[in-house]
Amino acid sequence: MRMNKTEVRAKEWLESQGYGSLAFQNRNSPDFITDKGLGFEVKKLRENTVFFSTRQWRQLEIHPNVTILVFDSKETPEAIIPFRQLDKPPSYWGKYRLVMKDLEKTRYKAEARHFKALREELGISQAELARKMGVTFQTVNRWENGKTRPSALARRLIEEIARKLHPAV
Numbered sequence: 321m322r323m324n325k326t327e328v329r330a331k332e333w334l335e336s337q338g339y340g341s342l343a344f345q346n347r348n349s350p351d352f353i354t355d356k357g358l359g360f361e362v363k364k365l366r367e368n369t370v371f372f373s374t375r376q377w378r379q380l381e382i383h384p385n386v387t388i389l390v391f392d393s394k395e396t397p398e399a400i401i402p403f404r405q406l407d408k409p410p411s412y413w414g415k416y417r418l419v420m421k422d423l424e425k426t427r428y429k430a431e432a433r434h435f436k437a438l439r440e441e442l443g444i445s446q447a448e449l450a451r452k453m454g455v456t457f458q459t460v461n462r463w464e465n466g467k468t469r470p471s472a473l474a475r476r477l478i479e480e481i482a483r484k485l486h487p488a489v
Contacts, residue, residue, distance in 0.1 A: 326391050327351055330362040333389070333396055349379035350386045359386035365398050369417045372409055377420065390416065432466035438478070439464070442485050452481050 323331065323344060334342055334352060341355035350359030361380055363370045370390055372380075380386050386403035401413055409418040439449050439460075446460040453460070453474065462468045470478065 322346070326364045327362050329391055329395055330360065330389050330397070334360060349376040350383055357385060359383045359403075361386055361388045361403070363388055363390045365390050365392040365416070368415060369419055370413075371419050371421045373421050377408065429466040431469060432464050435470070435478070436464040438482060442482055444485070449478075449481070453477055 323346075327344070331342060331344070331352065339352075339354050339358070339360075342352045343354075344352055350361040352360040352362070354360075359380075361376070363372075370388070380403050383403075388399075388401040388403055388406070389397045390399040390401065392398045399414070399416060401416075406413055406418060409420040411418050439446070442449075444452075446464065447457045450457045450460045455474070459468075463470050463474075
């Protein structure tokens with residue numbers, strides 16, 4: 321039952337707020353439950369975005385009283401959000417964007433299929449496209465498998481290569 325750094329900071333903050341008896345739920349949501357039945361889900365803020373998985377969201381929906389503690393690099397939460405006030409992601413709570421990781425992966429996969437189809441339509445290999453773009457074969461492979469996304473600059477370069485190889489594309 322190891323806690324990550326954000327969970328450790330959250331536990332320390334919760335204890336400093338008088339929530340003495342905390343049960344940590346490793347790999348379950350909410351992350352902490354008090355002896356009074358209050359739940360706390362700990363989230364790390366990434367560029368004003370808070371990520372949830374579908375599984376986490378479902379677990380949080382069935383718990384009656386959950387608060388989301390959003391941490392950035394500070395020792396105190398950046399935001400304290402009552403779960404019942406949240407709309408199911410994708411949505412916003414104030415300036416914070418809420419995203420369902422599973423949905424993001426689905427979108428990446430769709431983009432990856434499109435990217436691969438374009439490369440195949442151009443009739444070039446991953447290695448050849450990588451050479452033309454000045455990136456590694458592994459990078460192109462990760463794009464096509466939906467593991468990562470090409471940057472906006474890389475997407476423009478891909479379109480430029482496509483126009484040069486096949487002006488009709």
